[in-house]
Amino acid sequence: MRIGVMILPTARWREARQSWKMVDELGFAHAWTLDHIAWRELAGRRWYSAMPTLAAAAQCTRRIRLGTLVASPNFRHPVPFAKEALTLSDLSGDRFVLGIGAGASGADAKVLGGVPWSPAERRDRFTEFVEVVDQLLRQPCSDYAGRFYSARDAWIDPDGGARDRIPVVVAGSGPTGMRLAARHGDGWVTNGVAARRGRVPPAVTPELAREQIDAVRRTCVEEGRDPATLKVFLMNVNRAQAAFSSAAAFADTAGRYAEIGVTDLIVPFPRSEPPYEGDLRVLEQVAADVLPMVAGD
Numbered sequence: 001m002r003i004g005v006m007i008l009p010t011a012r013w014r015e016a017r018q019s020w021k022m023v024d025e026l027g028f029a030h031a032w033t034l035d036h037i038a039w040r041e042l043a044g045r046r047w048y049s050a051m052p053t054l055a056a057a058a059q060c061t062r063r064i065r066l067g068t069l070v071a072s073p074n075f076r077h078p079v080p081f082a083k084e085a086l087t088l089s090d091l092s093g094d095r096f097v098l099g100i101g102a103g104a105s106g107a108d109a110k111v112l113g114g115v116p117w118s119p120a121e122r123r124d125r126f127t128e129f130v131e132v133v134d135q136l137l138r139q140p141c142s143d144y145a146g147r148f149y150s151a152r153d154a155w156i157d158p159d160g161g162a163r164d165r166i167p168v169v170v171a172g173s174g175p176t177g178m179r180l181a182a183r184h185g186d187g188w189v190t191n192g193v194a195a196r197r198g199r200v201p202p203a204v205t206p207e208l209a210r211e212q213i214d215a216v217r218r219t220c221v222e223e224g225r226d227p228a229t230l231k232v233f234l235m236n237v238n239r240a241q242a243a244f245s246s247a248a249a250f251a252d253t254a255g256r257y258a259e260i261g262v263t264d265l266i267v268p269f270p271r272s273e274p275p276y277e278g279d280l281r282v283l284e285q286v287a288a289d290v291l292p293m294v295a296g297d
Helices: 013-026 050-060 078-091 119-138 175-184 206-222 247-259 280-289
Strands: 002-006 030-033 065-068 096-100 141-145 150-155 168-171 187-190 231-235 264-268
Touching: 013 030, 013 050, 013 280, 030 050, 030 264, 050 065, 050 078, 078 096, 078 119, 078 150, 096 119, 119 141, 119 150, 119 168, 119 175, 168 175, 175 187, 175 206, 187 206, 206 231, 206 247, 247 264, 247 280
Parallel strands: 002 030, 002 264, 030 065, 065 096, 096 168, 168 187, 187 231, 231 264
Antiparallel strands: 141 150
């Protein structure tokens, strides 16, 4: 199992850079940030953009993979976004991982002033967004004419086809996200479910994760894909218990998820205040004592 850390983009860079350097130097496999204009209870407080944050992180880290967890169609168009992803991959020395999700209602969904999308439109936009981003990252130049998105003479990657495509991780606890992950993803990611989507933070348990993993594996088979080729990312952002409450608790959690097929576990970087308040000393102890026991390729 690989262990990653999610760092909220809330601190000025002179402070934030120390967090990114720390997780790199401690040996974590990947580091992520959320991609929002505003987010939950931190709306109205300091919150920075994901892509420039990751570009800066690429310059102060050496080996750790860096990614969005997750970007969505809420306020993005596939063409400039694919170009940004390509640039980030170059800046990081091919360490960038592109996480994509459907997004949700809330601040991001209304910030551009349009009519709110129905659940059906959000699902259809998500499908088209993933399809066109995948195409843009695979071909030197693309044309695409869809219901929601279009591209004409989109020169994204002049080396497209000559090197591996940027890794794509698709989020989704429902059939659409699982199908898109099976068709287009290098990995699939879940953070569980929320009792009220968009209003209550999601939570996950090993039992729920097992059900979802079984479902995404069945979807792979239906799509003609070997389930073993799809990495399984689990974002453990449960609010009830801090991920870094103790090294022993972390080791137990990681072991339980590894047993059910999670290949990559992601947990929040401990903050000095909610959400995700925690002790940095536990993070360091996990790196020293737990990572060597669970680390995988």
